Amino acid sequence: MAHQVVPPKVYLMIFATLLLLTLVTLDVAFFNLGILNTPIALTIASVKATLVILYFMHVRYAPRLTWVFAGAGFIWLVILLAFTLSDYYSRHWLPLPTGWTSSR
Amino acid sequence: MSDVQTTLAHQFEDPDQQHEAASLGMWAFLITEIMFFGGLFAAYTVYRIQYPAAFVTASHLLDYKLGAVNTAVLICSSLTMALAVRAAQLGQRRNLIVFLILTMTLGTTFLGIKAAEYTHKFHERLIPGPNFTPNVSPNREAQLFFLLYYSMTGLHALHMVIGIGVLTWLLVRAVRGHFSHEYYSPVEMSGLYWHFVDIVWIYLFPLLYLVR
Numbered sequence: 001m002a003h004q005v006v007p008p009k010v011y012l013m014i015f016a017t018l019l020l021l022t023l024v025t026l027d028v029a030f031f032n033l034g035i036l037n038t039p040i041a042l043t044i045a046s047v048k049a050t051l052v053i054l055y056f057m058h059v060r061y062a063p064r065l066t067w068v069f070a071g072a073g074f075i076w077l078v079i080l081l082a083f084t085l086s087d088y089y090s091r092h093w094l095p096l097p098t099g100w101t102s103s104r
Numbered sequence: 105m106s107d108v109q110t111t112l113a114h115q116f117e118d119p120d121q122q123h124e125a126a127s128l129g130m131w132a133f134l135i136t137e138i139m140f141f142g143g144l145f146a147a148y149t150v151y152r153i154q155y156p157a158a159f160v161t162a163s164h165l166l167d168y169k170l171g172a173v174n175t176a177v178l179i180c181s182s183l184t185m186a187l188a189v190r191a192a193q194l195g196q197r198r199n200l201i202v203f204l205i206l207t208m209t210l211g212t213t214f215l216g217i218k219a220a221e222y223t224h225k226f227h228e229r230l231i232p233g234p235n236f237t238p239n240v241s242p243n244r245e246a247q248l249f250f251l252l253y254y255s256m257t258g259l260h261a262l263h264m265v266i267g268i269g270v271l272t273w274l275l276v277r278a279v280r281g282h283f284s285h286e287y288y289s290p291v292e293m294s295g296l297y298w299h300f301v302d303i304v305w306i307y308l309f310p311l312l313y314l315v316r
Contacts, residue, residue, distance in 0.1 A: 057299045
């Protein structure tokens with residue numbers, strides 16, 4: 001089978017980058033950046049996840065259909081989170097109709 | 105070529121097509137896994153936004169050093185798993201066996217550290233329920249954090265246990281010489297699963313241990 005065999009050097013570089021980014025995550029967590037702390041931590045985590053997916057999981061060398069499958073998972077995850085949050089945080093925007101009582 | 109004869113299922117044209125089908129099937133399964141964990145991440149997000157202060161307080165009760173060590177252990181195990189797949193691709197049976205054993209050892213180390221953490225939390229009465237330690241305030245919201253902590257890390261640990269089981273099966277097959285550079289799909293698909301579990305932890309670590 002003519003599948004891409006990735007040289008160990010590439011794996012080792014990805015590995016080193018992942019460890020480095022873990023240290024960065026730790027470092028950044030102890031700086032008080034206010035509301036930015038969590039987005040930064042999640043961005044670093046996403047960079048790490050992308051590296052794992054592209055290199056360790058071979059998606060970079062895979063057919064386009066695999067890209068579509070891998071991407072679809074994350075698109076559905078975003079839909080799940082976006083719809084859940086839009087429900088939770090818009091519930092109090094509109095008053096209850098008169099004549100109704102809240103159960104609380 | 106006898107390898108191909110025995111390992112190519114009759115519905116496929118050639119080993120390449122079979123490999124691609126297996127890979128897509130595995131990715132479809134991983135999508136369901138993303139949604140499985142996604143529900144917990146959604147619950148986490150809702151309550152984290154609702155009770156930010158309590159999550160900071162509760163997160164301080166976790167030992168971030170152990171979390172960081174476990175992150176490193178899992179990243180190492182992903183490297184050895186990737187090298188195991190590479191060994192399988194090249195038909196290097198000895199290397200495959202060595203890297204599978206290394207991956208299993210690292211996975212077990214992760215679970216050992218996790219078990220030590222759980223035990224410690226148990227002694228500190230940080231288990232949600234009527235006997236939850238009264239020393240933390242706000243108490244109910246902190247219990248919510250720990251409920252999410254145990255659900256998310258517990259489900260993750262279950263995946264690790266299953267992963268080690270899968271690796272054991274691979275190891276037995278590798279020792280028996282079932283894999284070759286013509287046929288290594290099971291190794292690669294198990295690798296995808298293992299890396300997926302690693303990715304989940306990459307997100308769990310900052311979300312649970314590093315809420316500041």
